[in-house]
Structure formats: structure tokens, C-alpha cells
Amino acid sequence: MKEELIVGIIQSPLHWEDPVSNREMFSTKIISIADNADLIVLPEMFTTGFSMNASRLAEENEGPTLSWMQSQATEHDLAITGSVIVKDKDRFYNRLYFVFPDGSYDWYDKKHTFTLAGEHRTYTAGNEKLIVEYKGWKICPLICYDLRFPVWARNTEDYDLLIYVANWPEKRIKAWDALLKARAIENMSYCVGVNRVGEDGNGHTYVGHSAIYDVLGDCISGEEIENEFSINVSLNKKHIQETRKKLQFLNDRDTFNLI
Template identity: 70%
Template structure:
């Protein structure tokens, strides 16, 4: 078991519906990340912004963005994750990729499509939750609106790290701050929320507040920053497990199943 996990998060402004510009921008920011980083986290729909223009923007699963992620992961010898607009068998998905350093990858399709923005009318909701095993860590990656639904995130598999990649608007950022902290506390897990900043093509403003919390809800990094930044930090599985063993809160969780 690897005790430590070195994580890098990139909070950035996205060029609206411009995948080439966004991939170039992230390539430059990733160059500055140290060789110690083992996991790089990017926002939701990081090549386009949160767009409902799927018909014109969607890529095939093994398209240019996944290829870019694979090449980047291999070059940095680090896993990389974020979501992209994908067309698969005639359906559109807000699909998260978790790409390993060797180029292998896992997918998670966003379960809770955002009805307020009519995401549910464009994108097909995912059905399966993903638990990734990486360097001795069990990681549960989720997407934006999933944050509002604690049952979907409930730690029934004893995962170690919960990740949310997002385009979460400024007007509801208080909920973002509160729910990220709550998800860490109730699941006795590290929780990372990676949001974007800037304004999108629909006029929505994003002010970041990307952050990481430990199992007791203590902030590790981030919080109220609204500027662009790249930050690296270290997580300790040993410290997490010691806290779980001492407090034993997860042992008292309710048993349930999801349909």
C-alpha cells in the first residue's frame, strides 16, 4: 500500500466551446506540475465549458481529448481525470475519464444530469458508480451536480478519496463549499472538489473555490480562491485509516441498496 498520494488540481478559466484552445492551455499548465504528482484533476467538460451544444461538440470515446489525456498521463507518469462531452452509440454523455499512467482508462458517466440547465434533455444519465484502484488507493470520481446527492456518494466500499469535477456557478457557491465539506465528514474520506473560474458563453460566472478536505472536514488546500491556480498537495492514507479506526463512524453506517 502506498501511504502517500501526491495530487495536483488545476483551477482555470475555460474558452467557451473551444477544445483546441483549452487543451493547449491545460498542456501549458501541466508542464509546470512537478514530477512528484501522481494524480492530476481537471474540471467538468474541461475542453468546452458546460455546454448543451453536444451535437456539434461531442467526440467519440477514443477521440482527440482521450488521446491527449493518455499522452499526457504517460508523459507525466501520473493519472489524470476530468469530464468531456462524448457521443457513444448515438447517445450523448457527460463522461469522466480516469486515465492511468500506462494509458489504460476507466469511465464514469455523470449520474445526475442538471435539470435546471436542461442537461437531462441532452445527455443520457449514467447508471454505474466507478471505484478506481490506483496506487493502493480506492478513488470514487463524480461530476458536479452529483454533489447534491449524498446517497450516490455514500461510502459503502470503504473508498479513500472522493473527487468532484465541476462547473459550479458563483451564485450557488455556498452550497458547493458546504457540501464538499459534508461529503468528507459523512464518508470519512478525503474529498476534493475541482471547479472552474471565469464566465461561460451562456453568461454564467464561476468563482472556483476548488478545495480538498480531510476525513474530519478540515481544509487541506483551496477554499475561497477565485483566480486561476495550480496547486499540489499530499494525502496520507495512514492518517485517514488511523482516524477511521479511532472514531469508527463508518461502522455505524446504514445498510441500503440502490436500484
């Protein structure tokens, strides 16, 4: 078990619907923080931007972006996560891959498709929560709009780290800031949110505010950063254990079943 997990977050503009350019760009950005990182987190749909043009952009489940993630993971000896547009059989998914240093991987399909943008008309919603075990840490990766639904993130598995990858627009950025902090506090876990910056092909503006919050809701990565940036942040297992032991709030959580 690793007592300290070093998480790298990359907040970046995206080339609209251009997977090749985005993979090349992130290859360069990863080099700048890879040496000390255990895990690198990229935004939602990091190869295309938040596009509904799935019929043209979707990759097969083991397509070129997953292969690229595997090569990055093995080359730099770290894990990497982010979501891409995937066609699996006859359906499209907003699929997050979590790729381990040896190239093996897990995936999570976005549960809450963003109805305001019509995502539900293009992409099939997932129905299974993923808990990843990596270097002695239990990690729950989720995608963008999932952030608004605390029941789905409820920490019934005693996970250590909650991750949201996103394309969250400027006009609702106050909700992003507030909900990331809330998810950390209520679940007594670290919470990582990685958003993009810049303007997409539909004219939506993104101002980032990627951040990492600790178990008490304190931002440990720099708050409300709106420019392009990459940073590594060390997460401490003892902080989780000692805070949970002292406060024991998770022991009083409600029990329920999702149906």
C-alpha cells in the same frame, strides 16, 4: 501501496466550446505541477465549458481528448481525470475519464444530469458508480451536480478519496463549499472538488473555490480561492486509517440497496 498520494488540482478559466485551445492551455498548466504529482484533476467538461451543444462538440469515446489525456499521463507518468462531452453510439454523455500512467483508462458517466439547465434533455444519465484502484488507493470520481446527492456517494466501498469535477456557478457557491466538506466528513474520506473560474458563453460566472478536505472536514489546500491557480497537495493514508480506527463512524452506517 503508496502511503502518500500527491494530488494536483488545476482551477482555470475555459475557452468556450474550443477543445483545441483548452487542451493546449492545460498542457502548459500540467507541466507546472506534473513533476511531483501522482494524479491531476481537471474541471467538468474541461475542453468546452458546460455546453448543451453536444451535437457539434461531442467526441467519439476514443476521441482526441482521451488521446490527449493518455499522452499527458504517459509523458508525465501520472494519472489524470476530468470530464468531456462524448457520443457513444447514438447517445451523448457527460463522461469522466480516469487515465492511468500507462494510458489505460476507466470512465464514469454523470449520474445526476442538471435539470435546471436542461442537461437531461441532451445527455443520457449514467447508472454505474466507479471505484478506481490506483497506487493502493480506492478513488470514487463523480461530476458536479452529483454533489447534491449523498446517497450516490455513500461510502459503502471503503474508498479513500472522493473527487468532484465541476462547472459550479458563483450564485450557488455556498452550497459547493458546504457540501464538499459534508461529503468528506460523512464518508470519512478525503474529498477533492475542482471547479472552474471565469465566465462561460451563456454569461454564467464561476469563482472556483476548488478545495481538498481531509477525513475530519478540514481544508488542506486553501479555502475559497477565486483566482486561477494550480497546487499539489499530499494525502496521507495513515490519516484515514487512524481516524477511522479511532472514531469508527462508518461501522454504524445504514445499509440499503439502490433500486
